[in-house]
Amino acid sequence: MRYSLRAMAVSLWLTVGTAYAESPVQAVDAMRHARLSEGFEARMNVFVIAPDGRRAMPMKIAVIGQMRENRQRLLVRGLSPESVRDRVVIAERNASGRIQSYSYAGRFDGAAKSVDPFSRIFGSGLVLWDLFTPWWDWPLQAVVTGKSAGDHACIWVSSQTKEAASATIRTVESCVEAKAVLAWQTRLLNAQRELVREIKVSSAVRRSVGTGLAAKKLSIVEANKTVTEIEVYAGDEEYVISPEMFAPLEREH
Amino acid sequence: MNIFSFALHNLLHRPVRTVLTVFAIALGIAAVVALTSIAWGFESSWQKANDARGTDLIVTRAASENAMPSPFAADKVTGKLLALPHVEQAVGLLSEMLSVSAEAPPVFVFGWAYPSYLWEHLKLTEGRWPISQDEQAVVIGTLAAEMLHKKVGDRLDIEGNAFPVVGIYQSNALVENGAVLMTLAQAQRVTDKPGKVNILNIKLDGRATESDVQQVKAQVKSALPGFVAITSGELVSQNAVVRISKAMSNATILIAGLVGALVVFNTMLMSVNERTQEIGILLALGWQRRTLMKLVFIESSLMTVVSGAAGIAIGLALTWGLEHVELMQGKITPVFSPVFLLAVMGLAVLLGLCGGLYPALKAARMLPSQALRQE
Numbered sequence: 001m002r003y004s005l006r007a008m009a010v011s012l013w014l015t016v017g018t019a020y021a022e023s024p025v026q027a028v029d030a031m032r033h034a035r036l037s038e039g040f041e042a043r044m045n046v047f048v049i050a051p052d053g054r055r056a057m058p059m060k061i062a063v064i065g066q067m068r069e070n071r072q073r074l075l076v077r078g079l080s081p082e083s084v085r086d087r088v089v090i091a092e093r094n095a096s097g098r099i100q101s102y103s104y105a106g107r108f109d110g111a112a113k114s115v116d117p118f119s120r121i122f123g124s125g126l127v128l129w130d131l132f133t134p135w136w137d138w139p140l141q142a143v144v145t146g147k148s149a150g151d152h153a154c155i156w157v158s159s160q161t162k163e164a165a166s167a168t169i170r171t172v173e174s175c176v177e178a179k180a181v182l183a184w185q186t187r188l189l190n191a192q193r194e195l196v197r198e199i200k201v202s203s204a205v206r207r208s209v210g211t212g213l214a215a216k217k218l219s220i221v222e223a224n225k226t227v228t229e230i231e232v233y234a235g236d237e238e239y240v241i242s243p244e245m246f247a248p249l250e251r252e253h
Numbered sequence: 254m255n256i257f258s259f260a261l262h263n264l265l266h267r268p269v270r271t272v273l274t275v276f277a278i279a280l281g282i283a284a285v286v287a288l289t290s291i292a293w294g295f296e297s298s299w300q301k302a303n304d305a306r307g308t309d310l311i312v313t314r315a316a317s318e319n320a321m322p323s324p325f326a327a328d329k330v331t332g333k334l335l336a337l338p339h340v341e342q343a344v345g346l347l348s349e350m351l352s353v354s355a356e357a358p359p360v361f362v363f364g365w366a367y368p369s370y371l372w373e374h375l376k377l378t379e380g381r382w383p384i385s386q387d388e389q390a391v392v393i394g395t396l397a398a399e400m401l402h403k404k405v406g407d408r409l410d411i412e413g414n415a416f417p418v419v420g421i422y423q424s425n426a427l428v429e430n431g432a433v434l435m436t437l438a439q440a441q442r443v444t445d446k447p448g449k450v451n452i453l454n455i456k457l458d459g460r461a462t463e464s465d466v467q468q469v470k471a472q473v474k475s476a477l478p479g480f481v482a483i484t485s486g487e488l489v490s491q492n493a494v495v496r497i498s499k500a501m502s503n504a505t506i507l508i509a510g511l512v513g514a515l516v517v518f519n520t521m522l523m524s525v526n527e528r529t530q531e532i533g534i535l536l537a538l539g540w541q542r543r544t545l546m547k548l549v550f551i552e553s554s555l556m557t558v559v560s561g562a563a564g565i566a567i568g569l570a571l572t573w574g575l576e577h578v579e580l581m582q583g584k585i586t587p588v589f590s591p592v593f594l595l596a597v598m599g600l601a602v603l604l605g606l607c608g609g610l611y612p613a614l615k616a617a618r619m620l621p622s623q624a625l626r627q628e
Contacts, residue, residue, distance in 0.1 A: 041445060043412075045352070058355075060412065062445065079413040086413070233359070234349050236324055236446055 025141075027178040028157055032136040034181050037067045039239040043079070044232045046124045051225040057081055059122060063131065066241050070095040073246045074131055076121055084122045091117060092249050093132045097163075101128050102248065112248060118168045125197065125220030125228030130188070135159035135172035149175040149185035149200065169196060180204070180213040197222050256544070260551040263524065274520045275560045278604065281509030282564020286597060287571045288505045290587035292498040297588050299489040301426040305374045308454040309466060311488050312343070312473060315481045324449040330477060334453060337472050339461040344369040345450035347440045353409045353433060357401050361432040362411060364440020370456060375429070380405035380420030386436040392420035394430035409433065412443050427586045455482065510604060513557070517608025521553050525612040532616050533624025542617040549616050553609030554602055561601025565594055 041064045048056040060079040065072070072093040078084025091101035102112040117129040138161045146156035154175040161170060168190060175185040186199040198221045204213040214235075220228040264271045312334060313322040327345045334343040347364040365371040367386040383390050391409060398404065398421050409416045416435065424430050441447050457466065466484075473482035489495055525532070532545060572587040 043444075064445075080410065233351070234444065236449070238325070239445075240326070240447070 027155065027176050028136060028141045030178065030181045031176060031183070035067045035133055036069065037065065039066050039241040040064070041236040041239040042232050043234040044230050046126070047229040048124050049227040049229070056123065059084055059124065061122065064239060064245065072132055073249065074128065075245060078122055087122065089115065089121055089128065090246065090248055091128045093134065097134055097137065099129060099132065125222050125226060144173065146173065146175065152177050152184045154184050182213050182215065195223055256548055257551060260548055260555060263552055264555060270520060271556065274516055275556055275563065277516050278513045278557055278560035279563035279567055281513045282561055282597060282601060283567035283571055285506050285509050286565055286568025288502040289593065290572055290589050291585050292502040293588040294586040295498055296489050296495045298427040298586050299495065300485055304485055305424060305426050306371050306454060307374065307456060308485060309457040309461070310455040310469060310482045311485060312453040312455060312480055312482045313451065313488065315479055322451045324446050324451055326448050327450040327453060328448060330453060330480060333476055334455060334473070337469055339457045339465050339469060340455055341458045342370060342456040344371055344454045345437050346371065346452045346454060347437055347444065347446060347450050349444055351411060353411050354401050360397055360401070361428065362440065363432050363434045364437040365434065367436035371454060375422040375424050378421050378423050382420055383436050386438040388436070389414070389416060389439060390419040391416045391433050391435045392422050393418055393433050395421060395423050396427070396430040397433055400431065414443050510600065513604040514608040517553050517557060517604055518611060520556070521549060521609045521612035524552065525549065525616045529619065529624050532619055533621045536619065536621040536624065546613040546617045549613035550606060550609050554605035557601040557605030558598070561598045565597055
């Protein structure tokens with residue numbers, strides 16, 4: 001069974017897929033299944049722009065993942081500059097939806113430090129919790145009206161949870177283009193329905209296998225107006241996950 | 254006075270209008286020349302890069318439409334390829350567009366199996382080649398050296414790894430001249446794609462004929478589902494960037510053609526309206542309606558032929574200028590062929606004929622009595 005880029009896509013809101021969803025229910029279903037992958041890697045340039053317009057030094061990071069129905073694992077590794085080089089964040093989401101995440105100063109050197117899955121990765125707007133796209137598993141999914149994202153014919157899907165575990169984010173609104181299984185815009189809201197983050201895909205490319213699209217450029221705007229611009233410059237849809245890749249997770253368990 | 258000098262005299266009678274019309278059409282033609290030559294140049298440069306390596310066929314993932322075909326595990330495919338008749342070598346290549354310097358735009362980073370025939374066409378101008386496939390070192394093209402301001406002994410930061418530049422090479426393909434080259438093993442390590450390649454280059458033995466090439470292509474299709482064997486030309490024509498640049502040049506031809514025809518139409522219609530009485534006199538003097546039509550067509554064609562020549566000259570100058578702007582250096586190599594330039598002139602003449610058709614018909618349909626009464 002070929003899972004390939006779908007998972008990478010969903011994890012980064014680059015969501016990709018092949019199945020044409022004819023109804024909103026099918027769209028949510030397609031998004032949920034689209035993240036499955038036996039292995040993927042995406043390399044990206046990350047630019048963080050502070051609310052006052054100051055630009056931080058650009059970063060390069062690699063996101064590696066394996067997404068199965070009952071177990072999803074992610075590894076984010078800093079490539080450059082020196083300040084993030086070989087810094088690793090590793091996380092696992094189990095069947096019950098619980099996320100455990102750890103960070104390492106070097107490539108698994110030294111002691112692992114438990115990290116909050118809602119914390120920002122390497123000072124950017126990227127958040128581990130978002131990368132797992134857990135909202136597609138929430139039981140409450142509804143179609144809401146909303147302005148379409150740019151020129152894209154997408155439908156707004158509101159995903160809601162009442163679980164305390166997801167206290168930070170209670171509602172996620174996604175503008176999903178069913179045919180491409182791509183969320184062009186995603187709004188993450190807290191319990192007070194205040195916007196915490198907004199993710200917009202500005203450019204997408206055709207995936208090499210199938211007919212879907214994969215986002216190439218996206219931006220994350222946080223509540224304090226910090227903007228993170230991300231450009232995926234390389235990827236591997238069939239990344240081979242080595243046995244030692246997620247071994248530290250086993251050790252921490 | 255013959256009909257040509259009569260037509261020329263008519264055009265020169267309104268010099269500003271004629272010059273403005275010629276200039277407007279020339280700009281459109283220049284855009285067509287510049288964009289088309291750049292699009293063809295881009296395609297030709299890629300093709301040269303593949304041809305220069307001496308590769309007969311390229312095996313890649315089917316439906317690879319992006320700038321770089323998606324990577325795949327080479328070992329699964331190489332064995333099957335080498336078992337096919339006439340296949341002498343199957344050599345892996347991994348490439349990525351990566352930024353290797355904060356000051357310069359991203360460049361192509363190639364990883365080629367080392368040692369292999371792929372390296373043989375390159376000419377080392379300075380330094381040395383990598384000692385082994387495991388040496389963490391790069392060689393760079395002459396153009397890359399210029400763009401990145403690097404020389405032998407300097408270092409490049411590639412995906413967080415410091416690579417010393419051990420040599421500078423020259424290739425007759427622009428794409429390779431602007432690239433950073435390392436061994437395949439190093440490229441796989443640095444991009445975290447162990448055992449993977451984008452492309453497998455197939456070299457056939459000297460006995461292989463054109464029909465053998467076609468047979469190998471068919472065998473690859475049946476033996477390796479999801480893969481395709483194509484010639485370098487086919488690979489280049491499938492490349493998304495090449496397709497986009499060609500589509501842009503075609504769109505420009507269409508728009509420039511439409512605008513050019515409208516400009517000629519407008520100018521000639523104004524000219525015919527202004528000369529109603531003159532046309533009436535010519536008809537009264539016994540001019541054939543056919544001759545009047547010929548006169549209008551000659552006037553419109555004269556304008557567009559001059560516009561075509563001026564447009565080609567401006568287009569050539571524009572591409573030459575772009576080629577030498579620092580930002581574009583090494584990225585474009587325009588290709589001009591005599592056939593293409595002739596076709597542009599043909600387009601110019603066609604514009605003249607299309608734009609002059611209605612005004613010519615209008616002039617030919619006039620009645621001398623009515624035309625002479627016109628104020």
